[in-house]
Amino acid sequence: MPELPEVETSRLGITPHLQGQTIKAIIVRVEKLRWPIPQELQLLVGQRIQSIRRRAKYLLIDTPTGSAIIHLGMSGSLRVLDESISVAKHDHVDLILDNGKVLRYNDPRKFGSWLYAAVGVDHDVLAKLGPEPLTDTFNAEYFSEKTKNKKTVVKQFVMNNAVVVGVGNIYASESLFMAKIHPKTPVGELTQPQILRLVSEIKSVLATAIKQGGTTLKDFNQVDGKPGYFAQELHVYGRAGKACLICQSLIQEEKIGQRNTFWCETCQPYK
């Protein structure tokens, strides 16, 4: 579930439990997730958590000397539990706090990551990321400059983290539908009004999703609480062969860049 809205929801959910607490221990039960979990992570033991930030889909748990950098991959999730709660299948990492709570990381597919960066050091995984979609640095002028003379199709372009971060497979299709742009349009051919519209729809689709994700905060620290996050109003994603909610045409599905892509041929004509 971890697209940007859920990562942000996780951040908001864990922050009040973690901020100001001291890390008592870090228990790692797997050798590697996406990458080996670095020994340096243990340097955080004894440190006080100052803040929890999000950059792209990474969460950063900051202490005065360094940060844990967490990515949820395809199937990762974080919960705050009492330390006494027993470990379940795929609970790979525990960050144990002074207050008797534990931040517990579960990830069946192990595509996520736990990394470490000393204070002041920019980890490689963060080095080449584009702007945050919900900030002013992601705007039409920036987007126009990036797209100039490029032939990359727009669906893949907006999913490129070097262009803009946090637009995953679901929201790429959804944003393009809202902007009425065909996913296979080469970005160099986008008109100025289309670029304005697309930038604006990416922001609004993500912002709306974050708002909806907020409802999962309530059960965030329940023991077996699952995020009730799926109740999205998706217009095209996962709706192949069904009627478009606007015009009743059948929703199309095709792999673009090895990822399933959904669109309405009528609402999003290929000009």
Add this chain to the structure above:
DNA sequence: CTAGAGGCCTGCCCGC
């Protein structure tokens, strides 16, 4: 530079 394919893992759903 880009595009495309492969790979990492497990769970789940579908069809037989």
Add this chain to the structure above:
DNA sequence: TGCGGGCAGGCCTCTA
């Protein structure tokens, strides 16, 4: 009911 195949919200790496 059991089993094999295909697919899944991410993203890095290798090849052409």
